[in-house]
Amino acid sequence: MGLLKGGINEIIATTANNAAPIGIHYREQTARMILFLGSHTAENIERDGWVVANFVHDPILYVKSAFGDLSREAFVEEPVAGHQMHRLREAEAWIAFSATIENKTSEALVVRLTPEREIMEGAFIQPINRGFNSIIDATVHATRYIRNRDAELKKLIDYHAGIIRKCGGKREIEALNLLMSYIE
Ligand SMILES: Cc1cc2nc3c(=O)[nH]c(=O)nc-3n(C[C@H](O)[C@H](O)[C@H](O)COP(=O)(O)O)c2cc1C
Structure with a gap:
């Protein structure tokens, strides 16, 4: 997995027709999400067993996906590991993961992520702003x-x-x- 850096990677996570900013904790070659219960992301991952991490640099997409819904046109279907996964059309790069629930409490899910495909759609060198x-x-x-x-x-x-x-x-x-x- 070349795109993730050690620490927490703030990406936009896509599940079935849904997007939300989520942190991927990447430590000792293992990627996980910690998802507070009640979000669509947590619900969809528990049901479908997959999630896509989208690398984007559009600040509006972070705000919109955190609070509102993106239109269906914002998503592209990608057949990966036997699932029709959804990624963002605007993603500069993406990683499709199989997701398994490692732990569930009354508040949160700990999800272990196994990379299935990693794609760079274009160059994405961005100045720090x-x-x-x-x-x-x-x-x-x-x-x-x-x-x-x-x-x-x-x-x-x-x-x-x-x-x-x-x-x-x-x-x-x-x-x-x-x-x-x-x-x-
Ligand atoms: C940069 C950023 C990182 C976030 N990371 C997480 C996270 O790791 N886990 C989580 O449960 N929510 C996280 N959130 C909050 C969710 O994005 C937020 O609750 C969102 O409304 C969930 O949307 P959904 O119901 O469509 O899944 C984060 C928000 C932002 C802006």
Whole structure:
């Protein structure tokens, strides 16, 4: 698996007609997801036994897939390991995994991922942009904030909003406006 780096890889996970940003924990050659119960991603993986990790650099896709639904046209079917897996049409690269449940608690699933296919669709060298990185951080905090309205989380979101406004391009600013519309 050449694309995953040691640590947590923030990708967009696709399951049957669904997409959501999820972290892949990659340590000692083993890839896992920790999924909080109640998400479509957790439900679909438990039912179907597969997930695709999509590598994308569009900040709007991270926000949209975290809070809303993508249209059917956003997905492409890929026959892999006996499944019709779904990946994002916009993916710059993707890894299709078979997924097995290693552990299930009242709160979360631990899912072990076995790579079945890894494809680079194009070159994807991207300059580091703090605005983009802060979209990822702000979106993580926002997915928690909409559940508990914790004032500390709002402070973190506002901090990242400042960086996005200062360092982001048009697409990051648009993603920030979308994010704010979801949480207000
Ligand atoms: C960058 C990022 C990483 C995330 N990582 C995880 C994760 O590892 N596990 C998880 O359960 N949710 C994670 N989330 C939250 C889910 O994306 C969020 O709950 C989403 O609404 C689930 O959508 P779904 O119901 O379509 O699966 C993450 C969110 C972001 C923005």
